[in-house]
Amino acid sequence: MNVKKRNRAGYIACICGLLYALPHFWWGLGVPFGFPGDFAKVPNELLSRVIGYWFMGVLAVLAALFSLSFVYKWGERLPRRLKIIPAWIGCIGLSIWGFSFFVLKFQFAIGRVVSAPSFVEQDASPMAAWGYVWYALFLGWGISLGFAAFFEGKMTKSFGHRG
Structure with a gap:
């Protein structure tokens, strides 16, 4: 099993998670850059902002950190299923x-x-073009998580680990 492939997939998934998180934080601060629509028409309620921007940003950072469990030694302490099942989902x-x-x-x-x-x-908004960026990011994030889980499964099987 090539550990470099597993590491690369884990790093890519981490980067994708962070790239998803960052704009949510600046959107939460009211900066419209990169928003895939008319930012002025988004509900300006506190609960909408907290859930839509801050909570999703924090969740993405946690997902990015989870992706690093496929890269670093501390991830080997986690049960195999606790890593592979969420990654496949x-x-x-x-x-x-x-x-x-x-x-x-x-x-x-x-x-x-x-x-x-x-x-x-x-x-029809020109800002809708940002959708191509964000949905390509989702696709890359999903594929990299799949590769990380696939390589993790192959590696742990080759070492005889069960979990």
Whole structure:
């Protein structure tokens, strides 16, 4: 088993998690850069900001730290299933979420679907182009988590670990 591949996948997943977290923190501070829509039309309620920006940012940082369990020695102390099962769940969820965006955009491009009336203005916004960045990030994050889990499973099996 090549440990470098496992490490690379874990580092990529960590970077993707941090890249997802950072804009949530600056959006929580009111900075609209990179927001995939009209930031001025987002509800300005405290609970919406706390959950939508700060909580999601902190959750992404924790997920990024989790990804490092595939890289560093301290991760070997965790039971194998406690690492592999959440990583596969994240892989499947994030990959489907990211891939489905591109499928939908392709369906828009070929005229198979049209925006719902309530989303026409948002989809026509120039800021909607940021969706390509964020959904590509979801796709990369999901795929890297899958590779980290796959390599972890192969490595622990080759060493005879059970967990």
